[in-house]
Amino acid sequence: MPTTELSQEDAFCLNVLLAAGVQAVRIDTSTMTVHALTEKGEAKVKLHPNTREEAYLKLVKQTLAEHALDSPEGYPVYLRRWTRMGQMRDENLEPLLKLGEPEAVVAVVHAPGLTDEIARRAWWAMPTLENARCMLEKEAVARGQMGPILAEFLVEHLPFEENVVAIMDTVRALLWFDLVDEAAQNKLWARGKQHGAYYIAFLEQRPDRLPGQKRARCDYATVHEKLAPLIEAGNPYAAQIDRLLSGPGQTFLAAVEEAMQRPGTHEIVSALLNSVRSYFATISLAQDKPREMHELAARADALLADPDGPPTLRELAALLPDLESELRAMLTLAGVNEWVAYNILRRTTAVNALLRNKLAPVFEPIAQQIFVLRQLPGR
Numbered sequence: 001m002p003t004t005e006l007s008q009e010d011a012f013c014l015n016v017l018l019a020a021g022v023q024a025v026r027i028d029t030s031t032m033t034v035h036a037l038t039e040k041g042e043a044k045v046k047l048h049p050n051t052r053e054e055a056y057l058k059l060v061k062q063t064l065a066e067h068a069l070d071s072p073e074g075y076p077v078y079l080r081r082w083t084r085m086g087q088m089r090d091e092n093l094e095p096l097l098k099l100g101e102p103e104a105v106v107a108v109v110h111a112p113g114l115t116d117e118i119a120r121r122a123w124w125a126m127p128t129l130e131n132a133r134c135m136l137e138k139e140a141v142a143r144g145q146m147g148p149i150l151a152e153f154l155v156e157h158l159p160f161e162e163n164v165v166a167i168m169d170t171v172r173a174l175l176w177f178d179l180v181d182e183a184a185q186n187k188l189w190a191r192g193k194q195h196g197a198y199y200i201a202f203l204e205q206r207p208d209r210l211p212g213q214k215r216a217r218c219d220y221a222t223v224h225e226k227l228a229p230l231i232e233a234g235n236p237y238a239a240q241i242d243r244l245l246s247g248p249g250q251t252f253l254a255a256v257e258e259a260m261q262r263p264g265t266h267e268i269v270s271a272l273l274n275s276v277r278s279y280f281a282t283i284s285l286a287q288d289k290p291r292e293m294h295e296l297a298a299r300a301d302a303l304l305a306d307p308d309g310p311p312t313l314r315e316l317a318a319l320l321p322d323l324e325s326e327l328r329a330m331l332t333l334a335g336v337n338e339w340v341a342y343n344i345l346r347r348t349t350a351v352n353a354l355l356r357n358k359l360a361p362v363f364e365p366i367a368q369q370i371f372v373l374r375q376l377p378g379r
Contacts, residue, residue, distance in 0.1 A: 006050075006059050013045040014060070018067045024097040024121040025064060029057065034100065037124045061100055068098035097121050109134045116144025123150070129157055133170050142177035151179035155188065164197040164265050171201035186211050196262035196272070203255060203275035208248040210255055216247040217374065226319060235312040236282045241323070241330055244373050252279060253370045260363045263355050266345050270338040276366075280334035289339040293332075293365035296340070300331035329369035336366060 006014070014034065021039035028035065032047040049056035065071055093111055096104040097118070105126040108118060119141045122131065132150045135141045141150070154170050161167050171188055174180050180188065189211040192198035202210055223245055230238035243249045256276060263269045277284065290296050303309050304317060304327060317327060341362045348358050356363065 004059070006056075006063065007048050010045065010047055010060075011063070014063055017043055017045055018064075022067075022098055023094075024125040025100040026125045027057065027060065027100040029053070032057075034060065037121060064098060064100050068095040093118050094121075097125055102126055106131065112138070114138045114141060116141050116146050119144070119146045119150075127153070129154070129161060129166075133166065133173065136173045136177070136179070137169075139177070142173065142179060147177060147179050151177075151184075155180060155184050158188070159191070164195075165267050167195070167197040168200045168267070168271060171198055172205065175201050175205045192259070192262075194262070196259045196264045196268050199255060199259045200268065200271045200275060203252070203259070203272070204278060207252050207275070207279050208243070210248070210251045212251065213247050214251045214254060217245045217250060220245045220247075223320065223323070227316075230312075230316060230319065235316060237310070237313045237316045237327075237330075238319075240280065240283050240334075241316070241320075241326060244326075244330060250374055253374055257367060257370055260359075260367065261356065263352070263359060263363075265351050265355070269341055269345065269355070269359065273336055273338045273341060273362075276333060277337040280330070280336075283331070283334050289342075290335055290337070291339060291343055293336075293340055293362055296332045296335035297328075297365065299335060300328050303331055304328060325372050329372040332369050333366065 005011070017034070017036050017038075020036075020043065022036045023039065024037040026035050027033070032049060032053060034045045034047065036043045036045075047056065047060065093108050093114065096108050105122050108114065108122050109126075109131045114122075114135060119135045119138070122135065123146065132153050135146065136150045136154065141147060151174055154174065158167060158170060161170070174188070175185075188198055189202060192202075224242055227238045227242045231242060244253065256272070259268075259272050263272070303313065304324070307314075313327075317324065320327070341359060344358055344362065348355070350358050
């Protein structure tokens with residue numbers, strides 16, 4: 001008849017361990033060892049099963065649950081989806097880390113009320129890429145002592161991540177909370193040469209502070225001097241064309257071109273096109289779901305020719321008649337977002353180079369507008 005109790009030695013050692021101010025527990029099933037993080041450091045108990053290991057581990061977890069939750073039932077792992085959605089009550093977080101249950105740790109790291117201290121314990125219990133990324137999304141953790149620790153781990157292990165959404169989310173968190181130094185930023189940026197997902201967060205969050213800054217267009221100083229009064233008066237079109245011709249603007253445009261060479265997946269393409277939308281947000285056009293690039297070009301032409309169009313745009317066009325092509329390019333790009341690729345993406349599962357070829361009707365017109373904005377005068 002199978003035993004229903006721990007061996008006397010294990011029962012005694014576990015009780016001593018639990019009385020030592022346990023903060024978190026993890027169980028190494030390969031060596032049948034219970035590891036604990038206590039107020040005084042780390043401790044462990046080597047188990048001596050007196051029945052099948054699986055059944056014995058269940059007894060161990062019942063003992064841990066009785067201590068942490070006053071219930072032998074332990075953590076309801078069937079609530080996996082619920083807890084991963086961040087719906088765990090914050091006051092229950094500490095006890096969950098004492099159960100030796102990986103899914104309970106996952107519930108903790110997804111909790112919106114996660115603190116820096118609880119994150120430290122959870123990280124000791126289960127140091128994985130997914131947990132690091134999830135914890136770093138919490139401001140209390142990112143701004144705390146765990147922020148740099150998790151950031152360093154993520155930068156080191158990101159090359160092994162294959163999920164493009166995870167890569168984009170990770171780099172977003174690292175940049176949003178300024179958790180990487182210049183060397184690490186350059187390292188992440190350089191990876192974009194092989195994987196476009198790395199560029200997305202930079203384009204979204206640091207469009208005017210991208211690594212590898214390029215020079216302003218050669219006519220920038222002259223144009224900027226002319227634009228200064230309009231910019232000071234709050235003309236959004238003047239501010240945007242000035243931004244585009246500046247060094248940071250030329251760097252952004254070059255980065256978009258580079259990213260279009262490695263679209264990777266549908267998710268990257270959508271994020272890339274939406275980053276262009278965000279860059280031109282101050283002059284974005286009313287229609288937000290264009291399905292073809294030629295629609296955007298036609299709208300730009302119509303806007304420039306409309307005598308009843310925005311006064312600030314007419315004022316700018318009158319000031320810079322030699323830059324009509326640049327203004328048209330700017331207005332065309334201002335309408336770009338993920339919807340211009342919708343009709344293509346919904347009909348294909350292609351990725352990488354094949355996807356780039358499929359997206360030629362979108363990427364080539366965008367590249368043409370970028371060429372106009374980066375081209376030297378005297379064309």
